[in-house]
Amino acid sequence: MQRMTRQRLLIMRIIEDAGRPLSTAEILALTKRRRAGLGIATVYRTVKALGEADWLQSVDMPGSQVRYEKSDKAHHHHFHCRKCDRVFEMHGCLGELHRLTPRGFSMERHEIIITGLCATCLDRRA
Amino acid sequence: MQRMTRQRLLIMRIIEDAGRPLSTAEILALTKRRRAGLGIATVYRTVKALGEADWLQSVDMPGSQVRYEKSDKAHHHHFHCRKCDRVFEMHGCLGELHRLTPRGFSMERHEIIITGLCATCLDRRA
DNA sequence: GTCGTTGCAAAGCGTTTGCAGCCTA
DNA sequence: TAGGCTGCAAACGCTTTGCAACGAC
Numbered sequence: 001m002q003r004m005t006r007q008r009l010l011i012m013r014i015i016e017d018a019g020r021p022l023s024t025a026e027i028l029a030l031t032k033r034r035r036a037g038l039g040i041a042t043v044y045r046t047v048k049a050l051g052e053a054d055w056l057q058s059v060d061m062p063g064s065q066v067r068y069e070k071s072d073k074a075h076h077h078h079f080h081c082r083k084c085d086r087v088f089e090m091h092g093c094l095g096e097l098h099r100l101t102p103r104g105f106s107m108e109r110h111e112i113i114i115t116g117l118c119a120t121c122l123d124r125r126a
Numbered sequence: 127m128q129r130m131t132r133q134r135l136l137i138m139r140i141i142e143d144a145g146r147p148l149s150t151a152e153i154l155a156l157t158k159r160r161r162a163g164l165g166i167a168t169v170y171r172t173v174k175a176l177g178e179a180d181w182l183q184s185v186d187m188p189g190s191q192v193r194y195e196k197s198d199k200a201h202h203h204h205f206h207c208r209k210c211d212r213v214f215e216m217h218g219c220l221g222e223l224h225r226l227t228p229r230g231f232s233m234e235r236h237e238i239i240i241t242g243l244c245a246t247c248l249d250r251r252a
Numbered sequence: 253g254t255c256g257t258t259g260c261a262a263a264g265c266g267t268t269t270g271c272a273g274c275c276t277a
Numbered sequence: 278t279a280g281g282c283t284g285c286a287a288a289c290g291c292t293t294t295g296c297a298a299c300g301a302c
Binding site: 002003004005006024025040041044045048065 | 266267268269275276277
């Protein structure tokens with residue numbers, strides 16, 4: 001992360017504007033929509049570099065591609081819409097997580113993922 | 127799932143004996159340990175067929191391979207050891223999950239994943 | 253004997269990497 | 278102008294699929 005290039009600025013702007021975690025495919029599609037496409041390898045290398053710089057963090061969704069979001073957010077979890085495959089941020093968390101951890105095991109991180117239909121897909125189905 | 131073959135019996139027995147969700151690679155390794163190796167394609171096809179027959183279900187662990195476990199278990203969640211990469215079952219669940227779901231969204235499933243060190247890896251480190 | 257199942261190898265698909273050329277600092 | 282960054286294409290690792298041979302029923 002030593003030089004600021006057109007590609008990096010574009011990717012950072014796209015992630016900041018998204019309002020939800022984006023996959024590399026989504027990032028690439030959004031660069032094309034802005035008529036400023038770039039190589040998929042650059043997207044992968046950039047999100048990796050931005051992660052190492054602690055500017056973004058990855059969001060692993062089970063059974064789906066990894067998404068990326070800015071790392072300056074408060075602790076939160078994610079909602080995965082099974083219809084449009086988009087991921088949304090959910091505010092808050094649940095206590096009592098240590099209660100689930102098996103005896104003798106140490107908890108370092110936790111993830112709560114809710115799957116279902118987002119508001120848009122619910123509306124469209126009606 | 128029309129014929130019961132040596133390969134299918136073996137895979138079913140391995141999953142039943144495991145006591146924790148297994149990946150296709152783990153299943154294959156366990157068949158080899160029993161000196162009864164088989165093709166990796168057979169493992170994939172068998173877990174798919176067993177899933178369609180509702181005998182097992184897949185456990186998607188973020189950033190790791192899919193694991194498989196018998197589907198006759200009570201509702202539970204999973205612990206992922208970041209050192210040995212094994213996945214363990216955790217009993218119980220947390221209430222209040224609907225509290226996290228965004229307004230206008232519908233929750234269908236949820237997943238709680240705790241990451242850390244399992245008892246074995248904690249002991250070995252000491 | 254039939255045809256569902258297996259094993260191999262090839263094909264897919266998302267992700268990573270090698271390398272020549274580009275462009276930021 | 279140096280060398281970090283990009284884009285292409287090849288390589289990779291995991292998963293799926295085509296096809297001939299096998300074996301459960």
